[in-house]
Amino acid sequence: MITPFAVATLTRRGLLTPGSPVRIAAQLNALRRWGFSLSGELRQAAARDPERVAIIDERRGEVTYGQLLGNAERLARALRGTTGVRAGDRIGLLCRNHAGMVEAMVAGTLLGADPVLINTGLSPAQLATVAEEQRLRILVHDTEFAEKALALPPGVERITEERAAELVATAPPGELRPPEQDGRTIVLTSGTTGTPKGARRRTPSGFGPLVSIIHRIPLHARDRIMISAPLFHTWGYAALQVSFALRATVVLQRRFEPAGCVALAAQHRVRGLFAVPVMxxxxxxxxxxxxxxxxxxxxxxxxxxxxxxxxFMDVYGDVLYNLYGSTEVSWASIATPRDLRAAPHTAGRPPHGTRLAILGPAGERMPPGHVGRIFVGNDMLFEGYTSGAGKESHDGLFATGDLGQVDHDGLVFVVGREDDMIISGGENVFPSEVENLLADLPQVREVAVIGVPDREYGQRLAAYLALHQGEALDADAVREYVRRYRARYCIPRDVYFVPYLPRNATGKVVVRELPRFR
Incomplete structure (x- = not known):
């Protein structure tokens, strides 16, 4: 049942506009038969707007919704006929952002298989471990990853993007029916500290998750949206789901490059951009x-x-929206431009249908302004890790692994990861607090602050700074700046100037690699 709130939001975003009765009936029938999975959303979009451009791919050009669905169906039939893929099998995807990756994702769900979205930054050894732990039947990969794919264990079939295109072109005829068992998209955790874990994404049961997002982030039906965040990442994948639901035109760039992104945005009159903060x-x-x-x-x-x-908003206008969440809880809060103008560090407020609580050590709710552990509940909590492990929960809310607080106006602030907090001389110190302070220095391009062992105090802070070209700064000036605005125990004793910070493919700093940059 669609609630009045959902109806109002869908209407305001242009999703309940009049159209051809035949196409609307086909659209609703697609959702009824195939549900709100990625393949179901693509089917409803193709039923309503088959001639509309679904994806603008830098190599293929324009691909309509009808063509995209047709290609995905042919690939699914080919995988079923030539490789024997069935419901419950797992198909690994090691691809950058392009139409072929989308077709492979959809093809897997059409068969009831589980697409496993793999971080393109994994090493060959990590890829081999992931393939074994996730029990991959097939790996579909871009040509550039052919050498990396050689590390796969025996029994995992490799399909290059060229081979996938051949399968689409030579697919046998046949009919695809909704599988008895729905496939579950598996997203890997970021893996900055080791081999990533597989998290099973829940399939939406209705319009609720879409409404939660577009109520706070005002995307509209048939918008032009560029997805620069990697599609293998939770955020990039969510952007694709939202885009299909909106019957939007999606612009994809295999590798993010700022000048190219700006040029594509102007060329295709992109209204919405999905990105990660470093972009x-x-x-x-x-x-x-x-x-x-x-x-x-x-x-x-x-x-x-x-x-x-x-x-950013001083240059681009008040257009920035920041969603705080995780692979396990999907979203927790969304900050609007108004929120960010009032408090640039805020994570915003929980959207409609989301519960967020700040809990103390014994599970008690913390009052406004007090730091505690962040717990979240919504319709898209993950279904557990593929290893069988779950996430700590309390009263139906899942732990995010972060510490934070809610102020008296209801704004959420994240102060850092639970395992990032250090104790220096008996004082609790949050590296992110010092990191944010140093990021405001005009000479600093990017900065990371971490805790390191200390014989006298137990732990201390170390700061790694990359400066803008032509800028200069010394360690004493950095320490003096922190001393001016923070307590003594927040001052980083170790200050390193590095050419850049090591990041993974989703833009997160890889902490374990920082020491080699000294």
């Missing part, structure tokens, strides 16, 4: 598009450092 930071290093078509820049995946939100 927004890079966009400030190139001239913005003129005129600027962007009305929504939605980011997620890691915290917004320092005053990045304000600096």
């Amino acid at each position: 927004v930071q890079r966009l400030l290093e190139v001239p913005p598009p003129r005129p600027n078509p962007l009305r929504i820049v939605a980011v997620s995946g890691s915290a917004l450092p320092g005053g990045l939100a304000t600096r």
Whole structure:
């Protein structure tokens, strides 16, 4: 049953506009038969707007919704006929952002198989471990990863993007029916500290999850949306789901490059951009598009450092939306431009249908302004790790692994990961607090602050700073700046100047690699 709130939101975003009765009936029938999975959303979009451009791919050009669905169906039939893929099998996807990856994702769900979205930054050894732990039957991969794919254990069939195109072209005829068992998309955790874990994504049961997002982030039906966040990442995958539900035109770029992103946004009159924070930071290093078509820049995946939100909106206008969440809880809160103008470090407020609580050590609710563990509940909590493990929960809410607080106005603030907090000389110290402070220095391009062992105090802070080209700064000036604004125990004793910070493919700093940059 659709609630009045959902009806109002869907109407306001242009999803309940009149149209051909035949096509609307086909659209609703597609959702009834195939549900709200990625394949179901693609089917409903193709039923309503088959001639509309679904994807603009830098190599293929324009692909309509009808063509995209047709290609995915042919690939599914070919995988079923030539490789014997069945419901419950797992298909690994090691691809960058392009139409072929989307077709492979959809093909798997059409068969009831589980697509496993693999981080393109994994090493060969990590890829081999993931393939074994996730029991991959097939790996579909881009040509550039052919050498990496050689590390796969025996029994995992490799299908290059060229081979996938051949399968589409030579697919046998046949009919595809909704599988008896729905496939579950498996997203890997970021893996900055080791081999990533597989998290099973829940399939939406209705319009609720879509409504929660587009009520706070004002995307509209048939918008033009660029997805720069990797599609293998929770945020990129969610952007694709939302885009299909909106029957939007999706612009994809295999590799994010700021000048190229700006050029594509201008060329295709992109209204919405999905990115990770480091991409927004890079966009400030190139001239913005003129005129600027962007009305929504939605980011997620890691915290917004320092005053990045304000600096970006000063250039692009008040268009920035920041979603705080995780692979396991999907979303927890969304900050609007108004929220970010008022408090640039805020994670915003929980959207409609989401519960968020700050809990103390004994599970008690913490009052406003007090730091505790963040727990979240919504319709899209993950279904557990593929290993069989779950996530700590309390009263139906899942732990995010972060510490935070809610102020008296209801704004959420994340102060850091639970396992990032250090105790220095008996004082609790949050590295992110110092990180945000240093990020505001005009000379600093990017910064990471971590805890390291200390014989006298137990732990201390170490700061790694990459400066803008032509800028200069010394360690004493950094320490003096922190001393001016923070307590003595927040001052980083170790200050290293590095050319850049090591990041994974989703833009997160890989902490274990920082020491080699000294």
